[in-house]
Amino acid sequence: MLKTFPKGGIHPPENKITSSKGIKKMTLPKVVYVPISQHIGIPAEIVVGVKDKVTIGQVIAKSGGFMSSNIHSPVAGTVTKLDKIIDTSGYKKQCIVIRTDLKDESNFTDIAYPLKTTITLEPKAILQKINDLGIVGLGGATFPSHVKLSIKEGTKLDHLIINGVECEPYLTADHRLMLEKAEEIIVGIKILMFALHIDKAIIGIENNKADAIETFKKIITKNDNIKIAALKVKYPQGGEKQLVRALLNREVPKNGLPLDVGVIVHNVGTIFAIYQAIQHNIPLIERVVTVTGKKLENPSNYWVKIGTPITDLVNEVGGLPEGTRKIVNGGPMMGKAIKNTDVPVTKGTSGILVISEDEASRGEPKNCIRCGECVDVCPMGLEPHLLMNLSEKGMYEKASSEDIMTCIECGSCSYVCPSHRPLLDYIRFGKNIVKKMNTSKN
């Protein structure tokens, strides 16, 4: 029996059409738009001015505090503007616009460093470097990694969990990365194990990526203390709490963190970024993005510079097909629909999904028939129908006591609702108000 989390979850069609497409280098963008807020927390502070020449990897915005992250120039070029543009959030955000210097060789040098397995830095220096080189969680939440790794004295940690689940349909960025950079990822894991003094690590991978599981199994040795765990395919297994439950049978307490049960979870993409930073001194200026959609001419996976306009990505795969009605930044379950492709790729962009006419619209909402499907599939043990009702009627106190804030917004409830009710929309709305209520109370 394959491991999985016990309560709730769904299995939408996987549609991993790009899983056999190797990661290609994306054509160098002529202009990059680098938002200064690509992570959860305080935006970074701009340290360059218009007309400044920047080199590749130069810090262009400095971390604005502990809960923040440095931002580096993804290209060598000239800063042309400091402007507010609409990013993937749908809001205008401060961006540094850099025109790529097409004559600068460093933009074209393909950095293919040889694998470096010896760890030379001390734990403290490792954590400092992760902070300096702008590493944030690449799984989607873009939580600054150094914050996650700053563990209070006396915290008992016994497992490092590597999230290679990629449970979102369509997305294959992590899958390809695991196939192509397996050895680097293993070194990255060892770096973290060393830095955090953890002696056990588990890589959790869903069973639909059997080739990735095999690849890792071939290269790990017994002394590594790294286990590869095949998981049953079930969404949202990539959620931290679900993954910890599936792998270790430990339940992160309500409103708690994996840290509370002795675990720290990192995405494979983040681990690779950490490897690059520690072993080769490369800041986070590039990531893997899956550009996909059923009607796309040539969907594939790409190494993309942060700040690349999504238009460039779409052109790379043959342009938007006729009848495109929706463009999603991320996967179909949790990704954000964007209004147009002028939006840049950020550290949190794992995929671009292009949806055509037939699948773009939602069904007409009908009366709730109280079938209980939403309750069945909720991985957090909530009652989505009730939370929606409470939010709709403005009963936020009650919604709060029904644990609305523990919702992870996986969307399983909306996905299964046979009456097409906008469950998650109302729950998000209710969460926002409850959050405001809670902050004004404090």
Add this chain to the structure above:
Amino acid sequence: MSTQPIIVSASPHVHSDRTSKKLMYDVVIALIPAFLVSVYVFGISALIVTSVAIISCILFEYLIQKYLLKADVTITDGSALITGILLAFNLPSSLPIWMIIIGSLVAIGVAKLSFGGLGFNIFNPALVGRVFLLISFPIQMTSWPTAFVNNTNVVDAVTGATSLGIIKEGLNMGETMTEISSRIPSSIDMLFGFTGGSLGEMSALALILGGLYLILRKVISWHIPVTLLATIFVVTAIFWVANPEHYANPLIHLLTGGAILSAFFMATDLVTSPMTKKGMVIFAIGIGIITVVIRLFGAYPEGISFAILIMNAFVPLINKFFKPRRFGAKIKSKIV
């Protein structure tokens, strides 16, 4: 670039292909075997009762929504169709047509639409219609044409009590179960449908077939039917073991009356049953116990309709007290 505007909506951007309409029509499909048996047993009158119930349920829904409520007409969602079929299944095949029409009006007008329509009703509409008729027209509602195997030529002319009715009457007159058992059909006959009773409760086998289809299609879960039937079996078995001459054996209780029909199709009504599996089990145990109490000690030979309606009233409470366990609410695992 397409000319049509890009849609921006919140996640998720995909949806399963299940719709409430599909669920409803799955229920209709599941009812077909039992319907065919009823036509086989009762002939044209089964067809008439069922069509009248269906047509009047749909028509009343249309008329009330269009002219009284001035709201959207929802007759195509399949729910009125199911109410019609289920109401018919709970009626004797000899019931006058005008009574069926009254039953339909009560089911749709009172039990469903006055509560706010599909999803808002507390009580199972078909059962409210049935119980209304039972209380208003007790004689017609308990005159059951007996199955044709006993009366090959004149189907509708002969009426008799149901097996449960025979047992209740016999016990009231001081007979023992051994004496009564010669007058009720064998368990095998009950399984295949050659017994007296309402339209839909004829063949346990056909009903189980439909019920299994619903479970396989994940329209209903096994919790309500299995718990309900197990409760009836266990409780009646206790009485039977204590005094087999005074109480019918549990198999008779399972196979006669509306036990199987109710377990798979009436108690499992999505709208009027609890939301969680835990709640469903409590709900079904409640129905089972009340049913047996009415059957053994009440005035009516059969009480499952009342039992379901009574437990329907408890569903909001059950939903309130039997919530799913919140993730991380109580830590089971220990840190090693």
